[in-house]
Amino acid sequence: MEFDPWQQEIIDHEGSLTLVSGRQVGKSTTVGRRRAKLMLEYPGSISLIIAPAQRQSSQLFIKTMSWLQIEHTKAIEAAGGFKPDPQVSQRRNMELRRLFEHKHGIFAEQPTKTLVTLKTGSMCWSLPAGKTGTYLRTFALDFLDVDEAAYVPEPVYTAIKPMLAVAAKKGLGWETFLSTPFGTGGFFHDACESEDYKHFYKSSEDCDRIPKEFLLKERKRLSKREYAQEWQGKFVDEFHQLFPTALVKKRMTFMRWSHAEDYKHGKKYYLGVDLAGPGKDENAFVIAEMDGKKVKIVKAEVDEEKNTLKTRYKIERFDKGFHFAKIFIDSGGFGYGITEEVKRTLGKMRVVGLDNSKKTIDKDGRKGKILKEDLYSNASSLMEQENKIDIINSERLLRSLKSMTFEYTEHKNLKIFGKYSHLSEAFVRACWCVKERGLDIYIL
16 A cells, blocks of 8 residues: 555654544554554554544554554465465364464464454554543553544543553653544643644545545535534634533533432432424433532433423433422423423423523512523533533533534524534523522413
8 A cells, every 4th residue: 555645654653643634534544554563663562542432443453453464464475375285174274274374473362353462562452432441541551542532531531641651761652643623622632732742634625535526515515614623624613602612521520420329319400301393303301410509410311202292201200310409491382282291290380491482580570581592691601610510521412512603693683503402402401500599480
């Protein structure tokens, strides 16, 4: 294979590096070649390949194995190659071939789907990152490759970084981060701005292997921000993005919350619901825990249930487990019927319809409206203040919050919208719990 100049530079680089690119430019093929090369050049080295999921990690591992297999074949051929013995059975010849390749090849043992060991003592593991990195802590590493690094949770990197400490003392401990961007913030974005790494960037538009006609169609299909991120490989936070990605990631401080282990009877719980209607495909549910003046978003879930009776039952099942102080439902349009049904079963004082337009009365008897901007402004204010809100690290919720943008119409009215708005709509309603004591809202 003939590599592009930028690919060859990565393969030959000694040290840590970041590779930011658009889709399908050949980054995993390049890094796989580099990993194989370093394993051969540094006997006894320990390498780890991780990615958000095992499937992604395995793809980079397969690329690494393909280059190691070439070296293995060269070693076999240099030893004269295996010659079958016509005097013995086919099964025996297969056994003899295995013994010959084991003796003259580069592998210390038969590679598995997650581990390859060379006769030089070099090893490479391929594992999923998981959500916390807890099960990766056993390794002491010389090299670390993180594929789709922008999507690997922050706690994982916190867990694995110390595993490179000893190798750094002998001049190794090299990190290779490759990914398409996923907004600003996080260890990948920080590494891409750090002097400790050599930085490489490749847009899909500059890759001759991708047809220009295909990219033109993608430019028309995607939003400007999505195209810039996926194909141009740019870190994008839109100027009109309502929740900055770096801020959302900063507030996503924990990975796991278990009702069995973490539910506390002395705390108050609130449910925010956005209901699927005609043309929509998801119901969204976000649960907030309040302890004093601090909010903790402990659950963010979606489903595609179209049966309104089953959706109502789901809300009631949630209530049996959490005993919500208040349930805030988007009661506009299609959600009105479910809201009224839930009020009848759980009580009208606990179930509040927030449909962005209904008249409300506050505790002083003054009439007003809760508008969409009120809900989003409240959630945004919570996130901007230190120590006011902690959010569970949910990629789906992050994606939804990132998608929310705003603009002003020609009549100077604020318009808030997003491509993946379902969870955001449930999220801002759950965050309205901070107003519950002060306003004691109910719908006229």
